[in-house]
Amino acid sequence: MQDPLSLQSRANILAALRHNQPESSALPPLLYFPQAPAAELKEQFIRIATGIGSVVLTADTFEGAVELLQNTIKPGQKVLSTVPELSSDEFIYPGKDQDPHRYADLDIAIFKPLVAVAENSALWITDEQLITRALPFITQHIYMLVDISVLVADMHEASRITGLESQKYGFGTYIAGPSKTADIEQSLVLGAHGPRSMTIFLYGSGA
Amino acid sequence: MAIEAGKQTHSELAGGFNADEQRVDWHDETLWWIRQKRDKAAHGIPEWELLRETASQIKNNVLSGLAAYLENFEARALENGIKVHWAADAAAHNQIVYRILKEKEVTQLVKSKSMLTEECHLNTFLEEKGISVIDSDLGERIVQLAKEPPSHIVLPCIHKKKEEIGELFHEHLGTAAGESDPQVLTEAARQHLREVFLTSKAALTGVNFAIAETGEFVVCTNEGNADLGAHLADVHIASMGIEKIIPERAHLGVFLRLLTRSATGQPITTYSSHFKKPAPGQEIHLILVDNGRTEHMGREDFRASLKCIRCGACMNTCPVYRRSGGHSYHYTISGPIGAILAPNLDRKKYADLPFASTLCGSCSNVCPVKIDIHQQLYKWRQVIVQEGHADLAKKLSMKGMSLLLSSPSAYRIAGKSGRWLLRHAPFAMNNKFNPWYKQREMPAPPEQSFSEWYKKMKK
Incomplete structure (x- = not known):
């Protein structure tokens, strides 16, 4: 804020706004909708995730999900896990390097989202878990280990939880499906700049 | 419209886009499909x-x-x-x-x-x-x-x-x-x-x-x-x-x-x-x-356009945007929202944009933050005409229409002669000076006006 031009602009903008902005208008009440039963949320989450190009596999337990996950990895694929339970040699390519450029040839990155949203299948992850912020974007494929207990109905509930004091982050993102574009004649292509696929391993009692 | 020298108006640019009918149909259908997904x-x-x-x-x-x-x-x-x-x-x-x-x-x-x-x-x-x-x-x-x-x-x-x-x-x-x-x-x-x-x-x-x-x-x-x-x-x-x-x-x-x-x-x-x-x-x-933006904030009738979250829904639904293409708006943001934002920056240069609308209101109906887009388009037209940025043809025709519509006898005579002309000398109306005929087939003129028919029926 040392730049005098910027300071001058700041003063002018704020003064002009105070002069021109309308009379105070009250904020509406925060929205909250009753959360549907877990089974319904799960059905909705899977339907929407599949609809936007994700693959969803279900297991009763975390161990079961890990088994499913291991079965989908092909020999020779470079895999990096950010999940503490998955830290054996096969999950730490190329080591836990902070320089994001090192991950340019990564095949699979694995994450454990903190919140999953049924209405749009968005999964919330933050840099508290990420080794480096570019990881979920630079990897060719993304794997998500989702505990069914983090599933909520909608973005109102998700915003509430991700905004709690206990949720510290410098960077956080909702990810819904593989990266995609329809910029060429509205033909949907998966794998625009980020991951070409997303596989969700949904686990927990009732999953 | 009063546009800078060398700059084309929305209708001129749309005319270029409309030259390729198949392309217009394709553009129209693609955007309508997105509107349906919405x-x-x-x-x-x-x-x-x-x-x-x-x-x-x-x-x-x-x-x-x-x-x-x-x-x-x-x-x-x-x-x-x-x-x-x-x-x-x-x-x-x-x-x-x-x-x-x-x-x-x-x-x-x-x-x-x-x-x-x-x-x-x-x-x-x-x-x-x-x-x-x-x-x-x-x-x-x-x-x-x-x-x-x-x-x-x-x-x-x-x-x-x-x-x-x-x-x-x-x-x-x-x-x-x-x-x-x-x-x-x-x-x-x-x-x-x-x-x-x-x-x-x-x-x-x-x-x-x-x-x-x-x-x-x-x-x-x-x-x-x-x-x-x-x-x-x-x-x-x-x-x-x-x-x-x-x-x-x-x-x-x-x-x-x-x-x-x-x-x-x-x-x-x-x-x-x-x-x-x-x-x-x-x-x-x-x-x-x-x-x-701060100046815009001071315009009571128009400040609501600052609520825009740039979703583009108003463009996808707009019958004019879909058939004229984004470039015809000659402003960074095209479509209905562009047409109400642009005049805030330059009323002369963008005097044509609020007229690039049928005022059907579809834009306001889909807007996720409820901006009164079509009403602002209508209000901008009034500001632009009052400030003298409308072009001569529009000013003259508006004056003519107001004379005509304020005098029932003039209105009747004009209607009669118009119908006669269309039947007997269609080239007098359907020519390149009349933009209503551009890329349009007009319906055949009726034999009589409604009030003539009504009078006859009463007898």
Whole structure:
């Protein structure tokens, strides 16, 4: 804020706004909708995730999900896990390097989202878990280990939880499906700049 | 219309677009299909109208307290380690970007979608200074290679056929001649832009929402290009119009539910990234830009357009936009919302845009923040005519019509002679001087007027 031009602009903008902005208008009440039963949320989450190009596999337990996950990895694929339970040699390519450029040839990155949203299948992850912020974007494929207990109905509930004091982050993102574009004649292509696929391993009692 | 010399009006430019009827039909159908996807997504949410009303009220509150919200946002962002800059206009914005890049000795900037930098003409400015700018959104990259502006705020190359894109890629990215498969072309762009992401020291993104309560800002993309650019660079510059503020983090849910459903019918964008603090070793610069917005705030009839969240729903539904193409609006933001934003900046240059509408109101009906778009179009027309920016033909015909409509006998005579002319000398009406006949077949004139028929029936 040392730049005098910027300071001058700041003063002018704020003064002009105070002069021109309308009379105070009250904020509406925060929205909250009753959360549907877990089974319904799960059905909705899977339907929407599949609809936007994700693959969803279900297991009763975390161990079961890990088994499913291991079965989908092909020999020779470079895999990096950010999940503490998955830290054996096969999950730490190329080591836990902070320089994001090192991950340019990564095949699979694995994450454990903190919140999953049924209405749009968005999964919330933050840099508290990420080794480096570019990881979920630079990897060719993304794997998500989702505990069914983090599933909520909608973005109102998700915003509430991700905004709690206990949720510290410098960077956080909702990810819904593989990266995609329809910029060429509205033909949907998966794998625009980020991951070409997303596989969700949904686990927990009732999953 | 009173347009700068050498500049064509919306109707002239639309005339060019309309020369290719098949293309117009294709453009029209593509956008209508997106509108239908929007409807399907909206109808799937029982509380949709409550969401719209809530979003509208939140934005009304933002406008009424914007100065304080900006101060609060700035204070929180500074606490979080973000460097905040204020720009009075486009030139100031561009200078700030240039100064940051120069200080870091950056010669290549990778940019994700930002209508604000289009508004500021940042690319040309930086290129003149020897800094190359690469747009990383696929659609924006395509129009950049074609040396064209985006024709739609969400779908920048919606006007282009895949064969034309194939030719561009063949020339610039070395794809095979004649290749037009979207899958293949997208893969070529992916490879080309990966290299750009990995080698750029600075990235610029737009901002969808900035939260006053926490000082964080949210960027939404489907491709992941904003994140790849920002996280791989040492310096992340985010440019935002001052109206992008929302008060509290809890409000974000409302807007993230509305934005993409309104835009493309998706339940949410693939990525909704929240930038709060810079990563270790990185810098985040945030530029708050006015460029006419504070003045706009003072226009009571028009300030509601500052509520816009740039979803593009009003374009997709607009019968005029769909059949005239985004470039016919000759302004960064096309369609109905562009037509009410542009006159704030220059009423003379954009005097034609509020007339590029049927006032059917479909834009207002789909707007997720309930901007009274069609009413503002109507009000702008009155301001523009009063200020003398309407063209002579429109002024004369309006005067003529007002004379005619205020005198019943003149009206009857005019109707009679008009019908007679159409029957006996159609060329007097159907000629190149009468724009109503452009690309239109007119119905046959009736034998008699309604009042003649009514009189006869009463006898």
